Amino acid sequence: MRLSRRAFGLVVATAAASPLLSPSVSAAALGTPQGVRVRPLPRAHAHNDYEHTRPLLDALDTGFTSVEADIHLVDGELLVGHDPWDLTPERTLEALYLEPLRRRVLANHGSVYMRRTDFQLLIDIKTEAESTYAALERRLDDPRWAFLFTRYARGRVWRGPVTAVLSGNRPRAVLEAQPRRRAFYDGRIVDGTDLGIGADARLTPLVSDNWTKLFTWPGAGEMPEAERERLHSIVQRAHAAGQRVRFWATPDAAGPERTALWRELVAAGVDHLNTDDLSGLADFLTAHRH
Template identity: 30%
Template sequence: MLRILLSILLVILTLSTSASFAQKIHAHNDYEKPRPFADAYEQRADFIEADVWLQDGKLVVSHEKPKANAPTLDSLYLKPIVKLFQQYKDKPSSDRDYTFGLVIDVKDSPADVLPKLLTLLQENLPYFNRAANTKAVQVIISGNRPKVDTFLDYPLLQFDGRPSEVYDQETLQRVALISDNFRSYSQWDGTSELSDLDRDKLKRVIKRAHSDSKPIRFWAIPDNPTGWKQLKKLGIDVINTDKVAECVQAMR
């Protein structure tokens, strides 16, 4: 009887320290696509990513250091998002369950970029404040992030966490997901079998994220259907892809 009770307790503890998340898709480098934002939005991507720089006092979108007259974050993303909320009456879509995270991959100093970003968001606060509207677009800071102990200094924003970082409980609430470079754990190309050694390394970091009740994403994954499906089976919650439409078709 004691052995049975101990087994039950172990199962309960395991469940309480793990997390279960619906499969999500991250539109990597979305701004490089023929129809920035629109394609990822139409495919119902869960996270949509833009690389952001500060140029002549404006936030602009570019993969490399921006050239003159680079498109602004406001024109490519924020204004289209605002227009959707105005069209659908405080929702981003006619689909009542759909919203998404706008991932800002900061390429310049966060001390310079984030205050300007917050000013832009505050101009349309109802659409970017998820504390007040559960369908609001959550803005998530990745790339050059501020120091962990300053996360709480930036209202409206959440952050892309890392497995190597340690968070207190209050700061953990400002972490939207945990991300890391897949190549730090494996060189798997998505065609052969993933080795047991690499699988174990990945499972450990996945378990650590889930123990904090956070979904996990890896960038630089094998970006093909076999890779996506194997990583989903492994427990990776957010599939990072440059092929959003193909990934959606394969995964959902």
């Protein structure tokens, strides 16, 4: 269930009026200057988004509607980076993602983009699952950012401008036991237990997996028909259960192989195309009107 724009406006107004939340919005915190319309690209997912020059903001300026942030719990802080040696004290989840998203949503009156669209923050937990999630939950429930997030409560999903989905080290049992939460679970495809009818999209709205565990086709030549049928079957099963689909480790070097693979993913209805090349995917999706 999604709050009406009027109801959400009341939430946003309350958040903006809070002494904890400065209503000032800088251009740097928003990405694209106010007034410039960016066309959201529903299939565009920024893999390892934090490795770009301007984490989150480069993706927003290109129209991406899903970004991935790896987090490590270090002395009570949630630091963003792929490996422990990449971490620096100033690169926190709050600084790179939560605060810029708050400012952006306030500026756009309840949406990440001026054109209202769903936005996913895929949070890949790199350190121990339960302790890291406990620290993350405190941030998601913090009044400064809580209004941003889709939440589960009273057996229903209440849509917010941003949906936080946990990947990596995911504390499934903790999430399943919570009567209220602002985080969801990224399921896996290979073992089949998270996919399709019987899975609960209120817990697992997304299923993801390593492309090379399921398919051998790298984009060169014709996709084997058996693999095409498997791809379409996976997507159909997920969609029948209200789930979205993503693959990682897909070929991502610019060239005809990548383009051919993206075309097959779009034709099958895959919801999130995974890339490190923001402009390359944006150009493809714009040219093909996806």
